[in-house]
Amino acid sequence: MNLKGLYCITSFEHSLGRNNVDVVRAMLDGGAKIIQYREKYASKKHKYNECIQIAQFAKEFGAYLIVNDDIDIAISVGAYGIHLGQDDLPIEQARKIVGSKMIIGISTHSPAQAEAAVRGGADYIGVGPIFATKTKVNVCDAVGLEYLDYAVKNIKIPFVAIGGIKTHNLDTVLDRGAKCVAMVTEIVCSPNIKEKTASLVNRINYNQPQKK
Numbered sequence: 111m112n113l114k115g116l117y118c119i120t121s122f123e124h125s126l127g128r129n130n131v132d133v134v135r136a137m138l139d140g141g142a143k144i145i146q147y148r149e150k151y152a153s154k155k156h157k158y159n160e161c162i163q164i165a166q167f168a169k170e171f172g173a174y175l176i177v178n179d180d181i182d183i184a185i186s187v188g189a190y191g192i193h194l195g196q197d198d199l200p201i202e203q204a205r206k207i208v209g210s211k212m213i214i215g216i217s218t219h220s221p222a223q224a225e226a227a228v229r230g231g232a233d234y235i236g237v238g239p240i241f242a243t244k245t246k247v248n249v250c251d252a253v254g255l256e257y258l259d260y261a262v263k264n265i266k267i268p269f270v271a272i273g274g275i276k277t278h279n280l281d282t283v284l285d286r287g288a289k290c291v292a293m294v295t296e297i298v299c300s301p302n303i304k305e306k307t308a309s310l311v312n313r314i315n316y317n318q319p320q321k322k
Contacts, residue, residue, distance in 0.1 A: 113269070116142055118146070120294075121245060121294050122149055122151075124298050126301070137307045141311040143171075143173045144176070144290075145168060145176065148179075154180070157183055161175075161183050161189070165189060174190040175190050176192065177192055178192075179193070179198055184212065185212070190213060191214065193216070193217070193236070194214065196219070196223065201227065201231055201232055215234045216232045216235055218236060219253055219257070224260075235265065235270075236272045237269045237288075238253060238274075238292075239252050240253065240272065241273055241279060242273075242274050245295055255286055258286050258288060271283050271290065273292075276293075280313065284317040291314060
């Protein structure tokens, strides 16, 4: 997976009453190519029903669908990958379940966790939260730009910068070397998700080094 650009994450509770399927469709219409379905409070059946529709949209748009936490749903809907947290199933066990065809990402909050994820066979890691965020319950304190600097210099697998990243601080993250940036509320709280997504996609892509 060429992990770069905008990494969109769903959050129904912040989506102004819009369901995740409609939100993701707007993200895709805006040019998003990486979607993580993250829904902490819905029933398993509800999440499956949303993911099966989102998976079809992702296929139509040539986008990647990554499911947060729920390995069984990811497998059932044919998702491209699964994303795990530090308190979820260990990477090695997750790999036994999903095999080699599905990518595995894991959230990390320190160099030690990053190195452990690499050793464990993660395909990519989340680096953050870079800035303070309240999107998730019981989220750890912001790790700051220092951890991002460490990842840029030392981590050899792809990574996505995440946590409290907004339009006003996006350039700071990109200028430090992040090639892929995750955003949640900056997108789902927008009255016009398609327009906001398109703006962010263009801004991040413009910042990427051009091939010669």
